[in-house]
Amino acid sequence: MEWRKSYLDLILVPLSVLSPILYHIWLWQRIRSQPERTIIGINSASRRLWVFAMMKDNDKKNILAVQTIRNAIMGSTLMATTSILLCSGLAAMISSTYSIKKPLNDSVYGAHGEFVMALKYVMLLLIFLFAFLCYSLSIRFISQVNFLINVPQGDDNSLVTPEYVSHLLEKSFALNIAGNRLFYAGLPIILWIFGPVLVLICSVSIVPILYNMDIAYGQGKGEKVDRKISMGA
Structure with missing residues (x-):
């Protein structure tokens, strides 16, 4: 009897989880092999060029650099706040004595x-907690960039280089992207409350949306950008 109630969950939920995981494995390999064909790779190269430009002409662009980084910090702070608020609500719901499954007994398929x-x-709860952790670490790294990007460049400064600052900035944005993807992963789990069929539909629908968000069509200049970075532009 228990198998009849849960067989849909045992089949559809693992398939729903496997679909975005396989997509992100493919995306990771695409970013490493052909970064100029992905939005993430192009944006990463552009940010490195931006750091070089800001630190090269720091006297004129220091205010612009700080304001741009401040806007990025505000975005990560908003998402971190949203994540921890959702965690608090879920923790209160889990610890509540009210049986949250009663209204759903006769309205959903599956267990x-x-x-x-x-x-x-x-x-x-775990998904939003990990999302909060990623956003918090992202804020930490980008706050360091906010200080280091205005360090004067000279012969006596061999530690705070544009390469080091851009590396910290990339860590921050990588964690921000990870937090966003975890946030997206929460939507199918929310729909799982109403049955495993909706989980599969949502997961399959998210993959083409993410594909259109991640892949750059008709972009052929990414290689030139990488060459400029390697030459120390």
């Missing part, structure tokens, strides 16, 4: 016992 419902909310 909806006490253990399964607790598993769904715990997974949501």
Whole structure:
């Protein structure tokens, strides 16, 4: 009897999780092999060029650099705040004595016992907690960039180089992207509350949306950008 209630979850939920995981493995390999064909790779190269430009002409562009970084910090702060608020709400719901599964007993397919419902909310809590961690670390790295990008360049300064500052900036944005993807992963888990069928539909629908967000069409200048960076532009 229990198998009849949970067989959809055992089949559809792993398929739903596997789909975005395979996509991100492919995307990671694409970024490493052909960064000029991805939005992430082009933006990464552009940020490195931006750091070189800001630090090369720091006297004239220091205010612009600080304001740009401040806007990025505000975006990560907003997402970190949203994540921790969702975690607080989920933690309060899990610890509540009210049985949250009662209104769903006759309205969803798949398993909806006490253990399964607790598993769904715990997974949501963990996803948003890891998203909060990524956003917090992103703020930490980009705050360091905010200080270091205005360090005067000279022969006596061999530690704070544009390469080092751009490396910190890339770490910050990589963590921000990871936080965003974890945030997106929370949507199928939320729909899992209403049944595993919606999880599969949502996961399959997210992959082409992410593909159109990540892949740059008709871009052939990424190689030139990488050459400029390697030459110390």
